[in-house]
Amino acid sequence: MTSTITGAPTGVAPGQPSPAPEARKKKQGGGLGGYLLVRFLLIFPTIFILVSTVFLLMRTTGDPITAALGGRLPADQLAERVHAAGYDRPLFTQYVEYMGQIARGDFGHTISDNRPVTEVLTTYGTATLELAFYALIVAFAIGIPLGRYAASRRDKGPDAGLRIGAVLAYATPVFFIGILLKLVFSVWLDWLPVAGRASTGAEIAMQHDGLQTGFYTIDAISTGNPQILRDVLEHAVLPAIALGLLTGGIFLRLVRTNVIGTLSTGYVEAARSRGVNERRLLRKHAWRPALVPIITVIGLQVALMLSGAVLTETTFEWKGLGFQLIQYVKARDYVAVQGMVVMLAVIVALTNFVVDIIAALVDPRIRF
Amino acid sequence: MTSHARNRRVIAATAGLAAVALVLTACSNNDDGGTDGSTSDSGDGSSLVIGTTDKVTTLDPAGSYDNGSFAVMNQVFPFLMNTPYGSPDVEPDIAESAEFTAPTEYTVKLKPGLKFANGHALTASDVKFTFDRQVKIKDDNGPSSLLYNLDTTDAVDDTTVVFHLLSPNDQVFPQILSSPAGPIVDEEVFSADALTSDDEIVSGNAFAGQYTITDYDFNNLIAYKANPDYQGVLGAPKTDVVNAKYYADSSNLKLDVQQGNIDVAFRSLTSTDIADLKTDDNVQVVDGPGGEIRYITFNFNTMPFGATTPEADATKALAVRSAVADLVDREAIAEQVYKGTYTPLYSYVPAGLTGAIEPLKDMYGDGDGGPDADKAKAALKDAGVETPVVLNLQYSSEHYGPSSADEYAQIKDQLEKDGLFTVNLQTTEWVQYSKDRTADVYPEYQLGWFPDYSDADNYLTPFFLKENFLANHYDNPAVNDMILAQATTVDPDARTGLIEDIQTAVAKDLSTVPLLQGAQVAVVGKDVDGAQDTLDASFKFRYAALSKS
Numbered sequence: 008m009t010s011t012i013t014g015a016p017t018g019v020a021p022g023q024p025s026p027a028p029e030a031r032k033k034k035q036g037g038g039l040g041g042y043l044l045v046r047f048l049l050i051f052p053t054i055f056i057l058v059s060t061v062f063l064l065m066r067t068t069g070d071p072i073t074a075a076l077g078g079r080l081p082a083d084q085l086a087e088r089v090h091a092a093g094y095d096r097p098l099f100t101q102y103v104e105y106m107g108q109i110a111r112g113d114f115g116h117t118i119s120d121n122r123p124v125t126e127v128l129t130t131y132g133t134a135t136l137e138l139a140f141y142a143l144i145v146a147f148a149i150g151i152p153l154g155r156y157a158a159s160r161r162d163k164g165p166d167a168g169l170r171i172g173a174v175l176a177y178a179t180p181v182f183f184i185g186i187l188l189k190l191v192f193s194v195w196l197d198w199l200p201v202a203g204r205a206s207t208g209a210e211i212a213m214q215h216d217g218l219q220t221g222f223y224t225i226d227a228i229s230t231g232n233p234q235i236l237r238d239v240l241e242h243a244v245l246p247a248i249a250l251g252l253l254t255g256g257i258f259l260r261l262v263r264t265n266v267i268g269t270l271s272t273g274y275v276e277a278a279r280s281r282g283v284n285e286r287r288l289l290r291k292h293a294w295r296p297a298l299v300p301i302i303t304v305i306g307l308q309v310a311l312m313l314s315g316a317v318l319t320e321t322t323f324e325w326k327g328l329g330f331q332l333i334q335y336v337k338a339r340d341y342v343a344v345q346g347m348v349v350m351l352a353v354i355v356a357l358t359n360f361v362v363d364i365i366a367a368l369v370d371p372r373i374r375f
Numbered sequence: 376m377t378s379h380a381r382n383r384r385v386i387a388a389t390a391g392l393a394a395v396a397l398v399l400t401a402c403s404n405n406d407d408g409g410t411d412g413s414t415s416d417s418g419d420g421s422s423l424v425i426g427t428t429d430k431v432t433t434l435d436p437a438g439s440y441d442n443g444s445f446a447v448m449n450q451v452f453p454f455l456m457n458t459p460y461g462s463p464d465v466e467p468d469i470a471e472s473a474e475f476t477a478p479t480e481y482t483v484k485l486k487p488g489l490k491f492a493n494g495h496a497l498t499a500s501d502v503k504f505t506f507d508r509q510v511k512i513k514d515d516n517g518p519s520s521l522l523y524n525l526d527t528t529d530a531v532d533d534t535t536v537v538f539h540l541l542s543p544n545d546q547v548f549p550q551i552l553s554s555p556a557g558p559i560v561d562e563e564v565f566s567a568d569a570l571t572s573d574d575e576i577v578s579g580n581a582f583a584g585q586y587t588i589t590d591y592d593f594n595n596l597i598a599y600k601a602n603p604d605y606q607g608v609l610g611a612p613k614t615d616v617v618n619a620k621y622y623a624d625s626s627n628l629k630l631d632v633q634q635g636n637i638d639v640a641f642r643s644l645t646s647t648d649i650a651d652l653k654t655d656d657n658v659q660v661v662d663g664p665g666g667e668i669r670y671i672t673f674n675f676n677t678m679p680f681g682a683t684t685p686e687a688d689a690t691k692a693l694a695v696r697s698a699v700a701d702l703v704d705r706e707a708i709a710e711q712v713y714k715g716t717y718t719p720l721y722s723y724v725p726a727g728l729t730g731a732i733e734p735l736k737d738m739y740g741d742g743d744g745g746p747d748a749d750k751a752k753a754a755l756k757d758a759g760v761e762t763p764v765v766l767n768l769q770y771s772s773e774h775y776g777p778s779s780a781d782e783y784a785q786i787k788d789q790l791e792k793d794g795l796f797t798v799n800l801q802t803t804e805w806v807q808y809s810k811d812r813t814a815d816v817y818p819e820y821q822l823g824w825f826p827d828y829s830d831a832d833n834y835l836t837p838f839f840l841k842e843n844f845l846a847n848h849y850d851n852p853a854v855n856d857m858i859l860a861q862a863t864t865v866d867p868d869a870r871t872g873l874i875e876d877i878q879t880a881v882a883k884d885l886s887t888v889p890l891l892q893g894a895q896v897a898v899v900g901k902d903v904d905g906a907q908d909t910l911d912a913s914f915k916f917r918y919a920a921l922s923k924s
Contacts, residue, residue: 084515120432201630210596
């Protein structure tokens with residue numbers, strides 16, 4: 008559900024006459040309000056399709072009770088539990104009931120540890136969001152300045168080196184980068200913690216004195232103890248870099264391509280012919296238009312980041328949704344897995360909606 | 376400033392940010408891997424940090440029957456009967472006395488003045504409540520099945536409880552009271568007919584074991600504090616504060632104990648990691664007898680020459696089993712595959728438990744635990760078995776760990792080396808495996824067992840009665856009678872004798888070929904003492920035994 012703008016902008020250059028208002032309105036296909044309403048309404052069929060797909064995929068392997076407890080319970084007890092949970096009813100009946108539960112915000116209870124799935128989602132979702140936030144910072148910090156630099160040094164040594172680095176960053180599996188980072192910074196140099204979101208002492212202190220929002224950075228700040236904040240930030244460094252490098256590489260390539268594209272557009276050529284120097288051309292004319300497509304790509308990157316978070320969280324024992332998802336997969340707890348996959352899908356859908364809003368606000372040409 | 380200069384500035388700023396972040400963190404670190412005393416993982420002298428890959432299902436004893444949950448319960452809940460350090464045999468814990476007052480009456484007298492950490496009195500009423508709710512809730516994930524012989528529980532007065540049993544003189548019942556079915560709970564905190572949530576248990580401070588829980592973050596962190604009111608057989612903890620940190624990845628557990636970020640790593644490091652840590656001067660690897668056993672099960676109907684095969688011949692079938700027992704080299708598997716984290720098992724009752732002997736060591740192989748191909752060849756020849764015998768051997772690396780593939784590859788080599796067997800190794804997804812093995816699909820297959828309580832009975836009754844969980848059609852009336860007899864024999868020496876006789880009899884029949892006994896392994900820092908004291912045949916790892924100098 009992302010908007011369709013990609014690549015270099017091709018809009019009206021600064022200083023050129025604008026089209027007539029009527030023509031512009033027709034070209035844009037409606038106002039901002041209508042556009043946002045459509046994008047918002049599209050969330051529902053998207054989520055509906057996602058939930059239905061997840062439900063059907065999960066059921067193709069049998070019922071969740073047998074998947075979780077098969078081999079551990081005698082056949083009669085297993086059948087009794089399957090019956091009690093209603094998994095021996097027609098699939099369509101189960102589907103309708105499940106959709107009704109989802110609509111009420113009830114994702115059921117996990118089979119392996121009997122916890123409400125919503126509790127699991129809220130407990131671990133905050134950790135994943137915190138990691139994604141840090142990873143985005145890393146991605147921006149790496150991708151945007153280095154992409155700009157690569158574009159300014161097009162086809163020269165630094166550009167080639169950065170392009171190779173970018174490809175390596177997003178082609179290398181996240182867990183491999185994670186293991187390398189741990190080896191270097193935790194094992195060899197002993198600078199940063201091996202795993203976890205905080206040291207045991209810090210976690211206990213946050214439980215006693217912190218706000219307990221689940222966002223450790225906020226919880227650590229709320230304790231008023233800078234040592235705890237530093238401890239939390241230290242634990243975040245390696246996971247954020249491991250996950251952020253993936254997206255940072257993509258940002259780098261995208262920024263480079265877009266800057267090169269805008270540097271060769273007509274209005275930049277016109278400015279160049281008027282004697283504007285290259286530095287000013289990049290800074291004043293080419294830079295900002297080149298950034299607009301990044302906004303739309305962020306939506307896609309959130310999905311990529313969440314899938315990367317599964318591996319990153321597992322590598323670094325970052326106890327978020329991705330980490331927990333793997334635990335429940337190992338336990339064959341399909342009720343939990345189903346709820347978590349649906350939640351991740353909803354996060355991606357909502358993120359794309361927010362990105363669409365931002366893109367539409369930033370670039371008035373985006374109307375469908 | 377030129378364009379190049381500006382770009383260089385951008386690069387420098389970016390690189391600088393990254394460098395500053397790393398340098399700051401590097402400079403802020405101290406040697407123990409933490410940031411300072413307030414946030415460091417590793418405890419100081421009066422506290423310890425223990426790492427584990429265990430998982431907790433629930434703290435409610437009625438709702439869990441797994442190692443991870445029971446490990447926590449052993450620290451915080453009291454038992455009527457318990458195993459003191461270094462012994463597999465139970466003694467009264469918070470009880471003053473416990474004895475059979477009639478064949479079907481087991482009477483327990485509590486110590487006076489017991490109380491929970493929340494101040495509630497711990498009385499016979501709590502004990503009755505505990506066992507009544509176990510039976511009533513009967514949770515599928517709970518241990519209520521262990522109370523199969525309990526009829527009713529009566530609280531006679533504040534300190535006297537009478538258990539009315541279905542079968543008389545049940546010598547296993549005292550062990551059951553120390554099992555996952557036995558933790559005593561507070562009737563003022565726990566629900567009588569439903570599971571109580573972890574939060575309610577922790578906030579209700581419903582603990583009366585050696586420790587209480589002060590902080591609880593599900594499968595992430597548990598903070599324990601010594602309980603001064605505990606009056607049981609285990610005594611006061613050596614360390615006041617213990618924090619347990621939960622890991623998903625054993626490699627992170629290994630790195631943290633290696634770097635001193637935690638003091639103790641217990642369950643479950645890989646055999647390769649343990650072998651590596653044995654060479655590390657910064658840690659000590661301590662081991663003790665473990666309760667887990669691994670073995671090959673034979674289906675008496677479908678194995679070669681089994682009862683329902685076209686060539687059915689009990690003598691030949693026994694010769695096949697004997698030849699397998701002659702050829703397997705347990706020592707090689709234990710050392711090469713499991714790096715000493717498992718030890719050879721030559722009986723059905725593992726070493727360390729009362730009554731354990733090693734009949735297979737003498738009866739098969741070279742008489743000293745090693746393989747003997749000539750003996751195997753003779754056994755098959757004498758029975759008229761043509762070689763090679765084809766064995767379709769199933770194993771499950773999904774359930775028993777990836778090393779099972781190496782283990783069974785080595786067994787295949789050992790059995791095939793002298794041309795007596797052709798082994799087809801097969802593996803199946805665990806859910807299907809569990810169904811197939813009891814449906815006579817597998818002629819020979821891998822299984823493992825972890826005990827419910829540390830008594831020989833738990834390694835005999837489930838396996839070798841006519842109706843057993845192996846469902847392998849093994850039926851020896853003499854063995855059946857001896858198993859039933861040992862469970863009700865009051866005289867300890869006579870019971871031990873029966874247990875030994877059962878092992879010898881089953882070793883002759885070879886319903887299963889025992890292979891390995893899992894060792895309990897803890898990796899501790901150089902300054903940590905006491906691990907050896909708790910790695911005993913009770914198979915309960917008590918944090919209270921540990922201390923840090």
